[in-house]
Amino acid sequence: MRLFRKLILVLLWLLFVAMWYRVYRITTLGDVKDAVTYLTAITATYGVLVTVWVLHNIAIYKRKGPRKSAPLLTFSAIHDHLGSYIVAPENVRHKQAITVTVADGQKVFSETVTPR
Secondary structure, three states: OHHHHHHHHHHHHHHHHHHHHHHHHHOOHHHHHHHHHHHHHHHHHHHHHHHHHHHHHHHHHHHHOOOOOOOOOOOOOOEOOOOOEEEOOHHHOOOOOEEEEEEOOEEEEEEOOOOO
16 A cells, blocks of 8 residues: 555656646747746735735824724614614623524524633
8 A cells, every 4th residue: 555655656746747847848938938027017016005005004003093992883773684673782792702593583692601
């Protein structure tokens, strides 16, 4: 079994070398130039996009200051988009994990207790 695996591995490496030799034989200097130009253009475009994104985030930081906490979202609806009544006690608004169950047409939010 070990010999069979080694034989397969050697055959795969020979195939890999053979395919690269074929690429070497049929590739022209123009193909190489086109590939280098394409890779350079893609890398430059990506660099410009990342730079613009970083500058955008720096501008937001300068305008608003550092983020001290997660934004608090207020939710005052008593019905969801499907018309179900929502029962959401205040103590689950700041929990990391909650469970939503539907009982008698009402959505009930409760804290999820995960076993450790």
